[in-house]
Amino acid sequence: MRTVHRPVQAESGIAAIEFALLLPLLVFLVMAVSDFARGLQANMVLINLSREAANLASRSKLQLTDNSQAIIGAVAASAPPLDMKNKGMLYITKLMGYKDSSGTMTTVVLEQYRWDDSKNNTGFRVSGYAPVSKLWSCPSWNTSTGACSNIATGASAPKVALMSGSLFDGEIIFVVESFYKFNLLFGDKKLGSLTVPNFGTNLYSMTVF
Numbered sequence: 001m002r003t004v005h006r007p008v009q010a011e012s013g014i015a016a017i018e019f020a021l022l023l024p025l026l027v028f029l030v031m032a033v034s035d036f037a038r039g040l041q042a043n044m045v046l047i048n049l050s051r052e053a054a055n056l057a058s059r060s061k062l063q064l065t066d067n068s069q070a071i072i073g074a075v076a077a078s079a080p081p082l083d084m085k086n087k088g089m090l091y092i093t094k095l096m097g098y099k100d101s102s103g104t105m106t107t108v109v110l111e112q113y114r115w116d117d118s119k120n121n122t123g124f125r126v127s128g129y130a131p132v133s134k135l136w137s138c139p140s141w142n143t144s145t146g147a148c149s150n151i152a153t154g155a156s157a158p159k160v161a162l163m164s165g166s167l168f169d170g171e172i173i174f175v176v177e178s179f180y181k182f183n184l185l186f187g188d189k190k191l192g193s194l195t196v197p198n199f200g201t202n203l204y205s206m207t208v209f
Helices: 008-059 064-076
Strands: 088-099 105-114 172-181 202-208
Touching: 008 064, 008 088, 008 172, 008 202, 064 088, 064 105
Parallel strands: none
Antiparallel strands: 088 105, 088 172, 172 202
């Protein structure tokens, strides 16, 4: 039986060609995995931030008018590797169950605060980043306290869909929303019909406590 030996140089040349053909796909996969891992990490941090802030707001013995910025600043400081100072925003909204004149239970907004700390010069006044709250959009803000200004009360109080009809009359809950301006490294990059997924600009988390 006769054995045919393929030259070593020919085998190495074939391997080099195969690697060159696969390299773009490998690079594309690394790009996709990198952005996915960063986005997942950022989202997990945001979830923890909203949970901790909601917990502090609901358990605090002080009024939100006195400590909302302290709560937000404390949890934002625990956010690394996220750059919350320049790319993050948190909202604390105080809601209450309210029975209207027809006996219908609704959920109304009592107070809302965004991160805008004049004492420590942090939040919106530094970043300029303030995506609109997905719970309720405040029409005007007090730039000294970070509080939503002139919220109507009683029958005129702004209503939200969250837990509408599920709260008792006078029952109070706190909602914290956290946002982060996520910068993609490779988002929307294409290789033929394949595209690196785009997580969007504003990552978001909400916790009700």
